[in-house]
Amino acid sequence: MTKIINVIKGTKDILPQDVASWQRMEKIALEVFSKYGYKEIRTPIFEATELFARGVGDTTDIVNKEMYTFEKSDRSLTLRPENTAGVVRSFIENGMARLSPPVKLWYKGPMFRYERPQAGRQRQFHQVGVEMFGVKQPTADAEVILLAVNYLKALGLNDLEVEINSLGCPKCREAYKAKIKEVLKPEFDNLCEDCQNRYEKNPLRLLDCKVDSCKEIFAKPEIQKVIQSDFICEECAEHYRAVKSYLDVLRIKYVENKLLVRGLDYYNRTVFEIKSNNLGSQNAVCGGGRYDSLVRNLGGDDTPAVGWAMGMERLNSLLPLVETQKLDAYIVSNSPSDAFALAEELRAAGKTVEFDLTNKKFTKQLEKAGKAADFALILGEDEIKSGTVSVKNLKTSEQITVKKCEALNKI
RNA sequence: GCGGAUAUCGUCAAGCGGUUAAGACCUCGGAUUGUGGUUCCGAUAUGCGUGGGUUCGAGUCCCACUAUCCGCCCCA
Numbered sequence: 216m217t218k219i220i221n222v223i224k225g226t227k228d229i230l231p232q233d234v235a236s237w238q239r240m241e242k243i244a245l246e247v248f249s250k251y252g253y254k255e256i257r258t259p260i261f262e263a264t265e266l267f268a269r270g271v272g273d274t275t276d277i278v279n280k281e282m283y284t285f286e287k288s289d290r291s292l293t294l295r296p297e298n299t300a301g302v303v304r305s306f307i308e309n310g311m312a313r314l315s316p317p318v319k320l321w322y323k324g325p326m327f328r329y330e331r332p333q334a335g336r337q338r339q340f341h342q343v344g345v346e347m348f349g350v351k352q353p354t355a356d357a358e359v360i361l362l363a364v365n366y367l368k369a370l371g372l373n374d375l376e377v378e379i380n381s382l383g384c385p386k387c388r389e390a391y392k393a394k395i396k397e398v399l400k401p402e403f404d405n406l407c408e409d410c411q412n413r414y415e416k417n418p419l420r421l422l423d424c425k426v427d428s429c430k431e432i433f434a435k436p437e438i439q440k441v442i443q444s445d446f447i448c449e450e451c452a453e454h455y456r457a458v459k460s461y462l463d464v465l466r467i468k469y470v471e472n473k474l475l476v477r478g479l480d481y482y483n484r485t486v487f488e489i490k491s492n493n494l495g496s497q498n499a500v501c502g503g504g505r506y507d508s509l510v511r512n513l514g515g516d517d518t519p520a521v522g523w524a525m526g527m528e529r530l531n532s533l534l535p536l537v538e539t540q541k542l543d544a545y546i547v548s549n550s551p552s553d554a555f556a557l558a559e560e561l562r563a564a565g566k567t568v569e570f571d572l573t574n575k576k577f578t579k580q581l582e583k584a585g586k587a588a589d590f591a592l593i594l595g596e597d598e599i600k601s602g603t604v605s606v607k608n609l610k611t612s613e614q615i616t617v618k619k620c621e622a623l624n625k626i
Numbered sequence: 627g628c629g630g631a632u633a634u635c636g637u638c639a640a641g642c643g644g645u646u647a648a649g650a651c652c653u654c655g656g657a658u659u660g661u662g663g664u665u666c667c668g669a670u671a672u673g674c675g676u677g678g679g680u681u682c683g684a685g686u687c688c689c690a691c692u693a694u695c696c697g698c699c700c701c702a
Contacts, residue, residue: 224693276700280627297702326702331627333696342702409699478701488702499702526702547661579655581662595660609662 225330225338227528235537240370240527241323244343247366251358253319253345258301260325264291270300270513272480274416281328294327299481299506299522300513302346307515316349323527335497335529344503344524348510351519353454356485356505357461359521363489363501364467366525372491372533375500377467379487380475381455382419383447385508388483391446392418398441402432422474443473451484458485481506485521491533500533501525544626545584546570547577548594557594557604557619564623568592585609590626 222228229237245255264284271278283294295301302320305311311318323343330336345362347355360377367375382388395418399406403414406421407429413420422433422442432438445452462469469487477486486504494500503523510518543566548554554570561568569587571580577595584591584607593605598616606625607614617625 221693281700328701330700331698332694333698336701340702344702496697497701502702524702529702549660576658577660578658578662581660583662585662591662593660597660605661607661612662614661 223338225332227337227339232539233531235539236531236534237527239537240343240530240534243369244321244323244366247369248321248345248362251319251362253321253347253362256302256305256320256322257324258298258305258322259295260327261292261294262301262304264293266300266304266513267293267296270303270481270509271297275479277328277479281330283327283329296328297326297479297524298322298324298342298344299346299479299509299524302522303509303513303515303520306346306348306518307510307513311348312510312516312518317355318348319345320347321345333497334495335526335532337528341527342524343527343530344522346520346522348518348520350521351507353457353461353485355519355521356454356458357465359503359523360458360462360467360487361465363503363523363525367489367500370530370534372530375489375491377462377469377487377489378472378475379458379462379469379485380472381447381451381458381484382476382482382486382504383451384483387446387448387451388419394441394444394446395419395421398438399432402438405432417480419476420478422476454484477502477504481509481512483507487523489525491529493533494529497529499526500529540567542567542569542588544568544590544592545580545588546592546594547580547584548599549574549577549596550594550599553594553599557592557622561623561626566623566626592622592626 248255264282267282268278273279277296282296285292302322306318306320321344324341325339326342327339329338332338343366345359347359360379364377367373383391396414399414399418399421403411405428406414410421410429421429433442447455459469459471472488475486475488482504484505484507487502488499489501490498491500492498501523503521505519505521507519508517510516510520544561546554546558546568548557548570551570551572551574558568558570571583575583581591581593589609591607591609593607593614595605598604598619602619603616604619604622605614605616606622615625
C-alpha cells in the first residue's frame, strides 16, 4: 500500500461538521465589530522577518524560538505568529495616520508558532482580533475591552473572567523593574533558571512564573509588598483609574491582577486577559492591551493604539455544538433529468436541495431523504406524467400531491 | 527544550502468550421492482503505529524509533 500523508504536527483540519461553528464565530465577529465602526483588514500571512523582530520584540519567546522563518530570494520571511505587527505595518504603509482618527480595524485568520502542541495550543491556530489607532484616552481601552466582552456575549459566553492590570509607561516601569530587581536580589540564586534569565532581560515577566519554588519566593511579604505597590506614575494611574471607572459604568466585571504581564514587549499601560475555567491550563481566550510606541518603533508617526486577539480554537471549544443544517428537501426519483430540473428550480428559489445521483432504488432514496432532509419530494412515473410532485413531510409522514410549480410553497 | 501517558477497521473499543482478532456505531447490499426512520439477514482488518528481539508460538513480553495526547515553559 502507498503510504498515506498525514497532517503536520500541530495543525488540524476543520471538518465539515465543525465548520458551521466557525462560520458562526466569523459572522458574529463581523456583526458585533461593525456596530462599533470597525472595518475588516486582511494582511498577508507572511511578512519580512524583521517586522516581527522589531514589532513583537526580540526578547520574546515568540520571536526567539517560535517563528517559522524561511529564506527566499535573499530575503528572510516569516509566517506571522500574531497579527498586530502586520496590521501596524499596513497602517503605516498605507498612510492610515492621515485618516480621521480613530482608525478601527479587525481581522481574523491563521497564525503560526513553532511550539509543542497540547490542549488549546497548535502550531497553526486562528485568531480574531481588533486594533484601534489614534486615541490615547482611556475611553479607547474601555471600548476595546467592551468589544471583547460583547463579542463573547454574542456568542453566548457570559461568565468569563476579565483580568486587568497597568504596566505603566516606560518611565515608571523602569523604576518598578529596578525595585523588583532590588528586592529579589538576595533570592537570585533560588530562582529557577528561566527567572534568572528574565531577571536581567525583562524583570516584569518574573512575576507570572509558574514554578512552585519561585511562586513561594514571590509570596514572601516583603516581596509581595513591592509587587503590590502602586509603582506607576500619576499620569498612568489616572489613566488606569479612568479605564476602570468606564468598565464600572459599562457593568463589566473585572479582577485586578498585578501579576498579569503580557509576554509581548510592545505593551504599555493597560493590559488584560479574559480567561475561562473550562480550558485546562491554556486558559486565556483573549489577551490584549495598549501599545502606544509600536507604530513609532516600526517607522510611523507617534500613534497611540490598543487592541486584543482571541484564540478561535480555544473559543470554539467553549461553544456549544452547532448542528449542521439539514436540506430543505430531498428529491426521490428514478428519472435523473426530471430530478435535475426540479432541483434547479428550487435551488434558484433559494432552497437547499439534493437528489440521488446514483439512481438507487426507491426505498433507499427515501431512507436517505429521511436522514438528510425534512421533506421528500417524490417524483415518480405517475407524478411526472401528471406534472405533479408528492411532498412528504418526513417528520409527520403526511403526504400531499401538488402541481409541480406549487412544491416550492410546501417545503 | 524537559517530564508523563497512549497507539487494534472510518469511529468507539474487547483482547492479559495458544486454533480462523469479539462486539457496537457508521457505511454498503438484501428482506421490500412506489413509501423511510423500527425490525431481521448479510458484507467490510491476511491484520493490531514502524523496525528489531525473546518464544515451538507475539496484538499480548522486551528494546528502539515514530506519531498523537496530556503537563512544564510560553501564549490566544
